[in-house]
Amino acid sequence: MPPLLLPRLVEVAVDAPLPNPLTYALPERLEDIVTVGQRLLVPLGNRRVTGYVVGLDVESPPETELKEVIDLLDPLPLFSPELLGLFRFASRYYFVPLAEVIKTALPAGINVKTRAALRLSDAGRRECDRWRELEAARLAPSDPGEALGLLLRLEVEGSVEVARLLRAKPPTPKNLIERLKKSKLVVVTQEAPGARVKVKTEAGIRLACAADPEAVERMKKKAREQARLYAELVEHGALSSSQLRGRYRDPARLMRGLIKAGIAEASRLPVERDPFEIDLCPPPAPARLMPGQQDALAAIGAAIDARRFQPFLIEGVTGSGKTEIYLRAIEQALAAGRGAIVLAPEIALTPQLVSRFKSRFVNERVAVLHSGLGPGERHDQWWAIRRGDARIVIGARSAVFAPVSPLGVIVVDEEQEQAYKQDHGFAYNARDLALKRAQEEQAAVVLGSATPSLESARRGRDGDYGRIVLRERVESRPLAEVEVVDLRETAEADNARLRGLALEERVKERDRIAAERLLSERMQTALETTLERGEQSIILMNRRGVSSFFLCFDCGRRFVCPACDVSLVHHRARSSAADPNYGAPSPMGYLLCHYCGYHEPAPEVCPDCRGVRVFPFGTGTEQVELMLRARFPGARIMRLDSDVLTGRESWYQSLDRIHRREVDIIVGTQMVAKGHDLPGVTLAGVLLADLALDLPDFRAAERTFQLLTQVAGRAGRGDATGRVIVQTFRPEHYAIRHAVAQDFDGFYNEEAGRRERLHYPPFGRLANLRFAGLDGDLTRDAAKKIAGVARRLTRRGEFNEVRVLGPSPAPIGRIRGKWRWMMLVQAPTPQLLTEFLRPLLNAVNKVQLGRVDFFLDRDPLNML
Template sequence: MAEPSAHIVDVLPFGGPEKPLAYAVPAKLKGYVGPGALVRVPLLNRSRLGLVCEGLTEEIDPKRLKFVHDALYDDPVVTPDLLRLAQWLARYYAASLESVLETIVPAPVRAIMAPKTTRLLALAQRPAPEEMDALARRAPRQAELVKFLEQQSGPVPRGLLISRLKLTPGSCDALVKKGILKEVLQDEAREAYTDELAEDEALPTQEVTLTEEQAAAVADVEQSLEAREFRPHLIHGVTGSGKTEVYLRALERVVDEGGSVIFLVPEVALTPQTVGRLRSRLSKRGQKVVVWHSHLSAGERADGWMAMARGEARVVVGARSAIFAPLKDLRLIIVDEEHEPAYKQAESPRYHGRDVAVYRAMLCKAVCLLGSATPALESLYNVELKSYRLNRLSRRVDDRQLPTVHLVDMKREKLSSHGAATISNMLADKLLDRFEKQEQSILFLNRRGYSTRMICPECGYVAECPHCSVTLTYHRSDNRLKCHVCGYQERPTPRCPKCGCSKYRGVGFGTQRIEETVQKIIPRARIMRLDTDTMSKKHLFRKILSDFRTGKIDILVGTQMLAKGLDFPNVTLVGMVDADIALHVPDFRAAERTFQLLVQVAGRAGRGDKAGEVIVQTFMPHSPPIQYARRSDFEGFLEEELEQRREFHYPPFRHLVRHLFRGRNPEKVGFFAEQWSRRLEEHLEKLDHNVEIRGPVAAPLEKVKDTYRFHLWYFVGNVSKILPDIVALRKDFPMDEDIVDVLDVDPVDLV
């Protein structure tokens, strides 16, 4: 037990109770065990990993405490502000503190990644001539290996020998066993800053002259940086207006002054140009950038994390989880394309990267830059409330014109073509014109596959996923029917499985059919498709973008990933094949998402010296979001959309919490959801909370992976005030063990 004068710390053991426990620190560890340190502690006669939290405030008798066993690292693995952030995340998103800390501290850091070793082989002794003759007769391959190593100056990697000399592992082991060879283990060096984006995405640096609006935005941000206070800025700039240059000027200033920066992007793999520009600018200052993404090995993640924790790295760029980087003296957080749903975490804790960025900036008294051509209404509402500063960039750099947008009414196109039309006459003519001028085009359709469903015109049978309540999509490239929710696959049948009709066929269209159709229109064109199917092959995505940038591809067909931060100067035509897809989603944000997507996709055209055009194919040309996007009238759309949200008290005027129940028995799930709803209504009436409850009802996507889903909606004014009461009541509610329920605060997926 601890001595009376022992130092006491609060430790949250992983895999233990949900609250921190008090431990004493032995004298030998006093300089290593502080807030944020990763330690091993005794718990229930076992040694467990734990994170040191803030010190205890209450008086505890040290004699009753056990000692901390060991500190895993010399430095804390998280910063003090991250500890405070973790506590807020647990409260606001109704998650356990342990799950939050496991999200913040990567698994490789908790696992203490040992150095990766390479097995080397070398001669232990030179065999006598008669031994070599005997070995050559009995085992010629072993003799060949010995002769090869005799000619080498030092040990050679075992794997290299096996592949080059075409040996079996048994040949090597036999020689080691005989004592002729010896095996040497060598630690491999790992570089925290090496990743697959490091090699070919460094872009040459060029002197950039700021526009008047850029200069004003940079000056305003620098003023905030000088104040060393928490100040969020919304950089609202049209596509091609130079928002990235504003970010980089602010970032350079912070780095020059010795501060640290987090740069968030929706998805690192989709923004190689941003990473390249960032690296090029900072390499002149001797600063390396940690790029945080899912393709890093466990060792690289551990090394990158500890490089930031030790202060060796001061800039990180990555997707939403990079917001938890343990950077010291954090002064600037940048959230590019802040409107993107990709910033929302789908698993617990279901945090939103943008909102966490703002809160962490507040904890660190840092500046937070949120940038987008189509900001989320929540961010714009914060500007209206004077919570955020607004910096507008209304013009493209070099006064380049915004692209001309043409609407094509597909109802008329369908009548004139006497059937289903996928590519309108106008779009086909424009594609051919751009091809002849040696200019590039992008076709956008947010639906992959060849046909959206297989249907029988005689009996009405539709091929559906046996595990989810969705139709199967036909993929012609590998002749499969696929579920885009759970991944189920099956081979299509030539006849209807129900009635045997030979007219069983695919209807609707995806990126594969568009690719085929355009190839028929322009047979000589070099066309490439870019969607999730092609992304599954490692590095193919970057190769396609590289080929498109160098002019090896004439027309690029893809899904919504083409709308994210891509800059190709020779693209003068963008075609949106079906602009109505997002409008038909049962979501109050459907109009906002449609408007954002149209503006973002249109922004890919005319980014060079040549003027751009956009063709929007739609069956609803008079829809407000389409009309506002055509005119690039953000103010008009914002005014109308906010008025509708205000009328129905939807976000951003109230917070939304989704309570999802799921289980294998739909009747049981519905019953318990209903019982919970009644219990909650009674409880809230007693507390006099202003909460509106809607539901329970079956979710729009009712069945997913053989589980049925029901949900309730809670419309609340203050999440932090009301959610703890809901969570406390839930703990006492006798839920069936076959039913799983989750709370999702500020959800972006309502389906």
């Protein structure tokens, strides 16, 4: 008997909730054309599902009946072997099925059905030009004819779907399209729907295809303004009403006149409104680099030229020239025939940043990937990168997966930003994956920040990263002066009055006093002066998530968990009945640690200073806005926070208004402090720095330091020296002291010591297991059940260094109706954490959690 010819086997990550890829047999017709990175249609149960080829010629798993692949879906692979290496790592590290990782990495629009559309070829464009020249010389035939008519239409509209042409009334004859195709005047492209839907149009006119020459002559003699407009129209082909505004007395009437005479046609013209296309005249490349920049670039360039994986951390204050280093490193990568990815936190993807890259690389196509893109636009950008047309990619976190190949350098700007972390589903951190990707691709990685994360700062100091410190600012511009206002008051009068009041009255009165005190004399005077000078101010009220924190207004005492050193959060007693979790109700409510569940009744008197002004305090940007409006009735005040901003449009509009000086005072959350050049702003005020300090998060001090440093970088970027005023109850706190002195090293040393003592990252690793459900009791029980499993696991010898904290309610106890619980796992190394999580997650899969959602957040950044 001849030996059986065995089929080729492939490993396929199927789009279904399965932990591991499956093995399929290839039918003979596909044997030689399937490669890693393509999509297949495969059978799964009685269904047919999409899968990604992740392995070729794998071994047959024992005792299973092999099924055969149904079809091949892509002519080209969608990802490279290097990217597959990254996907496999991410799947193991974050405990997410490989197919889900791949699905996240590929743009959602990739499956969009494309439609055939016509576009002008270069020859077609020349044909249009020629016709207009003839027209101008009055040599053109009166009717351009159907063919030329279509070309002229394409010139204005860019592209037209073939199906639309055939359906139109009267329809465009099919053979006409064929003829134009054959003569290479048009090209047929496959376009994703949605690519054009977002193009805004406005009213305008274009030259009529069949203008009567006699009418033109008549008009030229009779109406001088119309003739001027006509001449301009001949030159441009089409004009929008906004282009005419201000240059003609009554453009609308003139346009109507030309249309009525049959010389022009009404038309909708696209408005260039893509904010990334705005020409903002970014600064030209400096002729010379500062010495610090030069050394940095030499080191990065050496890694790029040697095709060597090497990470760098640039610690550089605002304005120290980090971007210039990024730009030159990319130049070097391009010169070596390789591409670049630049990651920026979403909110920093401003027109300024993008136009700076585009203007530097005029001969390159720069692809931009961010969440504001429609599926069609995303699809176009992605394919431009995949084809190699765009070698430079600027994007938010998902751009870490952009199919740039070969890759020379990845830049992660503001590497500490939380925006790099996806906080649902496949909860990856793009900065961390950038490092892994660069390793797979033998590329350089450049992390940059004025205030690096403790994680990166430590690796820079340990020598894992090439550390580059830029202390000098370009042109030696001074940083803004930071002044601190101490909000503590030991106003005995207040206390005496409060003591005399009944509890309920006392609460009301102290809230009123607190709000009043929030705008200190110094802050008011500074605002007034800035207003008088016609300059702009930013007022920051960094309020996020947690509604209230607990504070002694006399001595500034913080209330922290004795075990976890995170702020306790104040909760009002839910009812007069005893709470099963927290015991007898206290009229003042209770204070709760959201990491470990520790709780205590909220005190009526401060245990440190015996003052009675201890109470929860919460206020938002809205109240601050009202307060400022009352105090400065003439000022133009704008509020900028996520409630006000609904999308990219309003964000750019707001920035634009600030740039045009239509606003005097901007009130906002920390987003206003980030990554934008606002040259008119000379005063930045932080109303309550303690809000960041008191977040129930072990990174609260780090966040406070980052926020204050960013604010200081905001005021005084232009020529005017800025002023920064920080109000706080705790001026002696090290995060505030070092931020005021702009001393990152000083801050790092104190914070690192604290983290090491408590085994928080970067000294040890964390995973947050989250539970959410509509039924509060079920959710709590599910969390407790898993915590029980986890605690039993820690009794095994190999896991005795692992610590389990909680479960406890999440600081934001309820989101969209769902109760939230969390449980933390702490381990000294990432390897041990992975080994611990594996059996734990297996157990989670076996335990019936009912209708409770479970979600693993590894290396969590958002602890709320």
